[in-house]
Amino acid sequence: DGGITQSPKYLFRKEGQNVTLSCEQNLNHDAMYWYRQDPGQGLRLIYYSQIVNDFQKGDIAEGYSVSREKKESFPLTVTSAQKNPTAFYLCASSIGSASGSKNEQYFGPGTRLTVT
Amino acid sequence: DAKTTQPPSMDCAEGRAANLPCNHSTISGNEYVYWYRQIHSQGPQYIIHGLKNNETNEMASLIITEDRKSSTLILPHATLRDTAVYYCIVRVGGGGADGLTFGKGTHLIIQP
Numbered sequence: 001d002g003g004i005t006q007s008p009k010y011l012f013r014k015e016g017q018n019v020t021l022s023c024e025q026n027l028n029h030d031a032m033y034w035y036r037q038d039p040g041q042g043l044r045l046i047y048y049s050q051i052v053n054d055f056q057k058g059d060i061a062e063g064y065s066v067s068r069e070k071k072e073s074f075p076l077t078v079t080s081a082q083k084n085p086t087a088f089y090l091c092a093s094s095i096g097s098a099s100g101s102k103n104e105q106y107f108g109p110g111t112r113l114t115v116t
Numbered sequence: 117d118a119k120t121t122q123p124p125s126m127d128c129a130e131g132r133a134a135n136l137p138c139n140h141s142t143i144s145g146n147e148y149v150y151w152y153r154q155i156h157s158q159g160p161q162y163i164i165h166g167l168k169n170n171e172t173n174e175m176a177s178l179i180i181t182e183d184r185k186s187s188t189l190i191l192p193h194a195t196l197r198d199t200a201v202y203y204c205i206v207r208v209g210g211g212g213a214d215g216l217t218f219g220k221g222t223h224l225i226i227q228p
Contacts, residue, residue, distance in 0.1 A: 004159075033215050035215070035218075040220070041220060042203065042219050042220050042221060043216070043218040044218070045215035045216070045217070048214060050214075056214075058215055090159050090160075102162075102165060104162040105152075105160075105162065105216060106162075107158075107159025107161070109158060109159055110159055112157075
């Protein structure tokens with residue numbers, strides 16, 4: 001099946017530890033994204049990548065880091081510098097700028113991170 | 117991207133049409149209206165998008181006013197599985213490959 005996978009679904013960490021969230025896609029999409037969602041709120045963009053080996057900060061990049069070494073993978077590291085890391089994290093991908101007006105984003109199932 | 121305004125919640129009876137409004141009075145001429153929905157604890161799902169003409173697909177219809185300052189998403193025969201948060205997003209068509217800006221959306225509750 002084609003799609004986006006995120007693992008694990010639930011993740012628990014102690015404060016002060018870095019943690020890396022996995023995101024893999026087999027849709028052959030150029031663009032990938034990371035969003036954060038807090039209870040009762042919409043999604044906020046953390047980082048995005050339009051092509052391999054390139055990525056840009058979104059609206060709330062502080063305390064996070066990413067890499068894009070392969071087209072199908074876009075891992076997100078939540079560092080100890082992130083002041084309030086407990087949230088629901090969603091990864092998405094899209095064909096990219098060549099897709100015309102639709103440029104639909106496909107989302108993964110999300111990872112719920114709890115830091116205590 | 118232009119700002120959108122949606123009611124925080126709406127109810128609809130199962131089998132009836134659900135009409136979800138969105139105001140986007142500052143929309144620019146090259147900006148499209150996109151709708152996504154998010155079922156509880158899942159990732160959002162694309163529904164439909166349009167520029168100025170009304171659009172219809174297998175999931176929904178999108179009605180955009182002539183002045184493009186507002187739009188309505190219509191789910192013609194709502195089912196319990198349509199209970200979700202619906203997001204109206206305005207952005208330049210395609211938008212390159214930058215991210216989407218989500219507001220709080222409308223929580224649509226389908227009543228049996």
